[in-house]
Amino acid sequence: MFSEKLFQRLKNAEHVVVLTGAGISAESGVPTFRGNEGLWKKFKPEELATFDAFIKNPELVWEWYNYRRKLIQEVKPNPGHYALVELENLFPNFTLITQNVDNLHRRAGNKNIIELHGNIEKNYCIKCGKRYDDVNLALEMKVPKCECGGLIRPDVVWFGEMLPIGAWEEAEEAASNCDVFFSVGTSGVVYPAASLPQIAKMNGAYTVEINIERTELSWFMDEVIIGKSGEVLPKLVEKLKEQNFTKILNRWRTV
Numbered sequence: 224m225f226s227e228k229l230f231q232r233l234k235n236a237e238h239v240v241v242l243t244g245a246g247i248s249a250e251s252g253v254p255t256f257r258g259n260e261g262l263w264k265k266f267k268p269e270e271l272a273t274f275d276a277f278i279k280n281p282e283l284v285w286e287w288y289n290y291r292r293k294l295i296q297e298v299k300p301n302p303g304h305y306a307l308v309e310l311e312n313l314f315p316n317f318t319l320i321t322q323n324v325d326n327l328h329r330r331a332g333n334k335n336i337i338e339l340h341g342n343i344e345k346n347y348c349i350k351c352g353k354r355y356d357d358v359n360l361a362l363e364m365k366v367p368k369c370e371c372g373g374l375i376r377p378d379v380v381w382f383g384e385m386l387p388i389g390a391w392e393e394a395e396e397a398a399s400n401c402d403v404f405f406s407v408g409t410s411g412v413v414y415p416a417a418s419l420p421q422i423a424k425m426n427g428a429y430t431v432e433i434n435i436e437r438t439e440l441s442w443f444m445d446e447v448i449i450g451k452s453g454e455v456l457p458k459l460v461e462k463l464k465e466q467n468f469t470k471i472l473n474r475w476r477t478v
């Protein structure tokens with residue numbers, strides 16, 4: 224399943240970066256955005272995840288987010304998420320860049336996380352900017368209005384919006400300076416996130432994709448592993464442990 228080259232690169236790696244997408248949470252029961260199971264009612268993400276859609280029909284967009292908030296509260300991180308926590312502990316420098324807004328990486332225990340598309344459990348007023356970060360409060364509200372009269376929106380990044388201040392810069396910096404870059408469970412169609420694997424590769428990283436199918440990004444990856452992230456990632460961690468990887472890594476570090 225994994226090449227010798229990958230282990231070689233990992234043994235010499237000081238900085239490992241993982242980019243995740245909706246696919247890593249699929250095995251927890253969180254639907255992905257695209258593909259047959261990814262559809263929500265009859266809408267595409269491009270029709271709901273925009274500011275215009277929200278202004279046109281706040282109830283519908285809010286309903287979509289509340290449906291997802293409730294779902295996320297009911298699910299748990301899966302073995303793929305937990306394997307990334309183990310990976311974080313194996314390397315001197317590890318950055319987890321996620322496009323997901325579901326908090327499952329934090330709940331699993333990862334520490335160094337960059338959330339590129341925000342966080343579904345947080346909200347703010349579009350008029351005065353006041354924050355409404357209590358998820359239960361958000362769930363109770365049918366038509367979300369701030370005390371100033373402005374609409375309350377989820378603190379996520381919609382199409383046409385800038386990424387959170389600093390998040391893109393940090394992600395680009397991590398991708399430019401890593402030794403191995405994993406792209407896990409993302410279709411690679413949404414930019415600028417989808418450019419990160421190419422940035423990593425251009426800067427010399429070994430790039431690996433883990434997905435149940437080939438994606439827009441597969442053609443330039445050094446290695447494409449077809450499989451569920453909840454199965455592939457724990458196997459990778461197991462193999463690294465079998466090879467007494469930590470010891471090898473430590474020996475390398477002291478040379």
Ligand code: BJW
Pocket residue numbers: 243244245246247249250255256257258261268272322323324340379380381382383384385386391407408409410411412413414415433434435436438450451452453
């Ligand atoms: C499994 C699995 C298992 C399943 N194991 N795998 C024309 C060309 C290029 C760009 C543009 C363009 N026109 C407009 C743009 C820009 C636009 C864009 O990219 N559009 C494209 C769609 C064309 N981007 C933007 O507007 C972004 N902002 C921006 O560009 O600002 C300017 C800027 C420039 C430079 C620097 C900084 C700023 C903002 C994008 C915001 C995206 N927002 C959303 C919604 C977030 C809130 C929410 O959650 O509701 O983000 S859309 C949605 O897509 C969500 C996701 O994070 C994102 C990516 O989706 P993801 O994660 O890849 O999910 P899927 O469903 O697509 O794929 C799942 C994958 O998992 C599949 O491959 C499965 O096979 C796999 N899988 N089970 C492993 N068990």
Ligand code: ZN
Pocket residue numbers: 348349350351352353369370371372373
């Ligand atoms: Zn307000």
